[in-house]
Amino acid sequence: MIKTNGKRLPFDPAAVPLDFPILSRKIHGKPLVYLDNAATTQKPMSVIMSMTAYYERTNANVHRGVHTLSQEATSLMEESRARVAKFIGADDPATIIFTRNATESINLVAFAWGRRNLKPGDEILLTELEHHSNVIPWQMVARDTGAVLRFIPITGRDGFLDLDQLPKLLTSRTKIFSITHASNALGTINPGGRFGRRARAVGALVLVDGAQSVPHMPVNVKALGCDFLAFSAHKMLGPTGLGVLWGRRSLLESMDPFMGGGDMIKEVWTDHATWNDLPYKFEAGTPNITGAIAFGAAIDYLERIGMDRVRAHEIELTGYALQQLKERFPGIILYGPADPRKRGGVVSFDLPGIHSHDVGTILDREGVAIRAGHHCCQVLMRKLDISGTGPGQFSLYNTREEVNSLVRSLEEAERLFGAGVR
Ligand SMILES: Cc1ncc(COP(=O)(O)O)c(C=O)c1O
Incomplete structure (x- = not known):
């Protein structure tokens, strides 16, 4: 294991996923896009070692x-x-x-x-x-x-x-x-x-x-x-x-x-x-x-990466994801602050006409792991008067290409269920 004692190394967002063995897995034949980071994150090789x-x-x-x-x-x-x-x-x-x-x-x-x-x-x-x-x-x-x-x-x-x-x-x-x-x-x-x-x-x-x-x-x-x-x-x-x-x-x-x-x-x-x-x-x-x-x-x-750079990377991805979701799905309901600098890297949404569990299941078929449901926040869900949302949360190893996969998979969900999304 490399011990750097906190010394910063160059941050190359495209190279980070290579440190996480599980991210090379395929799910249902598709590359894994892991966006369930609020529940738990994946582990780099140095932690496993x-x-x-x-x-x-x-x-x-x-x-x-x-x-x-x-x-x-x-x-x-x-x-x-x-x-x-x-x-x-x-x-x-x-x-x-x-x-x-x-x-x-x-x-x-x-x-x-x-x-x-x-x-x-x-x-x-x-x-x-x-x-x-x-x-x-x-x-x-x-x-x-x-x-x-x-x-x-x-x-x-x-x-x-x-x-x-x-x-x-x-x-x-x-x-x-x-x-x-x-x-x-x-x-x-x-x-x-x-x-x-x-x-x-x-x-x-x-x-x-x-x-x-x-x-x-x-x-x-x-x-x-x-x-x-x-x-x-x-x-x-x-x-x-x-x-x-x-x-x-x-x-x-x-x-x-x-x-x-x-x-x-x-x-x-x-x-x-x-x-x-x-x-x-x-x-x-x-x-x-x-x-x-x-x-x-x-x-x-x-x-080694630096928490300021982790944060900047997540703000960038969140902003991109919010913009893509709004553009592609005019009927989508987005939760949380519109400004990515005022939120963590969570993208929480509801596609009207499709239950969040159905969204989660279809996304899984595309290799995209998100969480669906009340997220252990029933007080909040009651306040918003919804049964759940389908949020994904970004981590330092996620990429813009994975945001595109999320959007493509949601388009597939829309194709299968249709109702009210556009
Ligand atoms: C905001 C918040 N608090 C507390 C917890 C509980 O964490 P753990 O299950 O690791 O105890 C979670 C888990 O998702 C969380 O998101």
């Missing part, structure tokens, strides 16, 4: 052994933790907690912080854009504590938040504001930093769900001004089964563990125990060692 190399040469449990393999595994995992911290602008690697995914990271805050600190009448502020992973944990905690959920509404199909409602919704009763940085369903990007300042003014904490922003644009916890940031490795070229929670040190120190078991304790008696230091207090049991190490390789790959 890093996992293989770990099992071939290093495999051992971490933090427990005095033997060489255990020490090597521990230092590889801790190197990765430091790399993740640097990637999001955090000064202290001990504030990076490895979890299973963004969902677990949010649950960790909801249960370890929320259950202890919320009381009847306190308010938890969310938005109508949220993924179920940032709704259900808060519903569960609200039920247990008597806290109340509030939602910032969206203004319409563009998915912008109705900020006129903010003074009414973000008040001294608000104890935590948990908000997605970028919507997986519409692409809308929320002004994270501004919310951080407004929340602090009323004494509320801010959790940013970065599952769809950290993989696609430069994200810095200091600039966001948030208290917690949650994201998943598998959505940013890394392996499944590994998530991250970053939190302010003072807050993490004030919280009790979320789960109990090995590695999260200092000392144990029959009737009580004392907790380990950060980050291990929140990492009960054997962690996903391979995943954490391979995530380091994924970050190395992203840094």
Whole structure:
């Protein structure tokens, strides 16, 4: 594996797909066009190799052994933790907690912080854009504590938040504001930093769900001004089964563990125990060692390209896709901001007369993988009064030619179903 330690290399968008073995696959005899990146991204060879190399040469449990393999595994995992911290602008690697995914990271805050600190009448502020992973944990905690959920509404199909409602919704009763940085369903990007300042003014904490922003644009916890940031490795070229929670040190120190078991304790008696230091207090049991190490390789790959160039590439593709879809399908309904600079690389659409699942199935026959349905955002779908959309999301390995394949496949769907598209 090439380790470049974040040194930028030339970015050639046409060459990037060659680093991803799966992208040479054919689906139903057609070249794979993978646009389901909001669900999970594909992995470059360096990430795959890093996992293989770990099992071939290093495999051992971490933090427990005095033997060489255990020490090597521990230092590889801790190197990765430091790399993740640097990637999001955090000064202290001990504030990076490895979890299973963004969902677990949010649950960790909801249960370890929320259950202890919320009381009847306190308010938890969310938005109508949220993924179920940032709704259900808060519903569960609200039920247990008597806290109340509030939602910032969206203004319409563009998915912008109705900020006129903010003074009414973000008040001294608000104890935590948990908000997605970028919507997986519409692409809308929320002004994270501004919310951080407004929340602090009323004494509320801010959790940013970065599952769809950290993989696609430069994200810095200091600039966001948030208290917690949650994201998943598998959505940013890394392996499944590994998530991250970053939190302010003072807050993490004030919280009790979320789960109990090995590695999260200092000392144990029959009737009580004392907790380990950060980050291990929140990492009960054997962690996903391979995943954490391979995530380091994924970050190395992203840094070699540079998140600013990843973002610029995705803006370019999104703008091209929106323009092509509007030109080719005058009846198409597009969701999310019209300006590609105000959205992540998500293209969310509805072809009137064709169910999003039918669109997805026809596209699959053409080798084009998109997601269809409610995208784990039923609050949003209810607001828009639709059952689902057919979005694709771009990643750094997608190309203009793949946008053309998407359009050609949609023309095929239109030919088969006809109704109302033009
Ligand atoms: C905005 C957002 N938040 C949270 C999640 C949950 O991510 P994971 O399933 O990796 O926990 C997703 C997954 O699609 C997402 O898009």
